Amino acid sequence: MELHATEKMYLPVDGILELFNSLTGHHESDITHPVVQSAALTPVPQHPNVSKTSMGIIKTVKGRLKQQDKRAVSPSRSPSSGNRQVSTDRLPKRSVGLLELGLTKRRNCLRIVVLGAPKVGKTNILHRFLGKDFEEHYEPTAEDFHRKLFHIGGEAYQIDLLDAASERDFPAKRRLSILTGDTFLLVFSLEDRESFNEVCERLNEIKAARAKLLNLKHPARVPVVICGNKADVAAPRAVRRSEVTETLGEDIAFFETSAKDGTGMDGVFRALATLGGLPDETSPTRHQIISIPSYQSMCVGRRGRRGSRGLGAPCAAVDTLARRPSFTSDLRLVLRSSTKHNKPERCHIQ
Incomplete structure (x- = not known):
């Protein structure tokens, strides 16, 4: 009816x-x-x-x-293109790289792999880079993955830090991390000779692994920074600078540092930025820390704008939701990289 x-x-x-x-x-x-x-x-x-x-x-x-x-949350549609503008509310709640979001270029993304013996201060060095305080109490690190996002001169940058402490006794996993790294930070303690010997072994391992990946006949020259930590300790040093340069070569970037009082830290981070092709402003003393929502708003608000380069002071945000990519995705990345240089007959991780 x-x-x-x-x-x-x-x-x-x-x-x-x-x-x-x-x-x-x-x-x-x-x-x-x-x-x-x-x-x-x-x-x-x-x-x-x-x-x-x-x-x-x-x-x-x-x-x-x-x-x-x-209507309350989403911005209005653009009359020229008909497409709705990007809103920060639409950004993923989980951590997603800037490259995946289309907010930067591959050359602006850097992965730093950190290697070294236990108790040499790797975690506190990373805390310095992330803007955190020094921790006196030692806790063994299973594996840590950190991500810091930068906005410098109108460009977005991303640095991933992989502290591969748990891979010390797993050569295959360690090899995979080495092959996915863009630059390397090797840390030893100036009061522990064994930790220096381990750094020498890791450096040779990195050279051999990358030479094999690139199908080179000789060990490859790698972008690595060597860090002799605990320079603040008053005890007699077990390893001296002259011995480091004699063993590793004059061309190796070596710094005596103290994660406790900050000695040498700025030089280490600037050297890593230079090796990775990133601006010096990625060093912790050259930018201010902001929140992730503020960073997202800044990137989305300036996305696609022309002439924005040089606007605003350098700033950075620590992505607390960042997690290490799966080993499967890292393996695919390595295999994809190897095909650019040669036809891989077998897996380079073994």
Whole structure:
């Protein structure tokens, strides 16, 4: 039977609200929409066709609420292109690299692999880079992956830090991390000769692994920074600078550092930036730390703009949601890289 415009239709509003709540998960006290509030105050007698009509009204109300929410949250459409502008609310809640989001270029992304013996201060050195405080209490690091995002001169940059401490006793996993690294930070303690010997072994391993990946006949020259930590300790040094340069060569970037008082830290991070082709402003003393939401707003707001280079002071944000990429994805990256130089006959990780 058709309903004419002149006919009156009465609906049980209480029943509608109850059904609406069950479908949307709202409680009656939570409903603040003015239409629903005004309807809830009007008593209406029963009507036999409550089911179909109620469902129609519920769908209409839900549709109107969604439309209003979209208008409140989403920006307006661009009249020239017809495409809705990018909103920071649409950015993923999990950590996603700037390259995946299309906010930077591959050359602006750097992975630094950190290797060294236990208790040499690797974690505290990374804390310096991330803007955290020095920690006196030692806790063994299983594996740490950190990501710091930069905005320098109108460009977005990303540095991933992989502290591969747990791979010390797993050569295959360590080889995979080495092959995915762009630059390397090798750390030993100036008061521990064994830790220096381990750095020498790791340096040779890095050279051999990368030579094999690139199908070179001789060990490859690698972008590596050597860090002799604990320079603040008053005890006699077990390893001297002259011995380091004699063993590793004059061309190796070597710094005596103290993660505790900050000695030499700035030089280490600037050297890593130079080797990775990134600006000096990625060094912790050359930028200010901001929050991730502020960083996202800055990148999205300036995305695609021309002439934005040089605007704003250098800043950075630490991505606390960042997690180490899976070994499967790292392996694919290595295999993809090897095909650029030669046809791989077998896996380079073994």
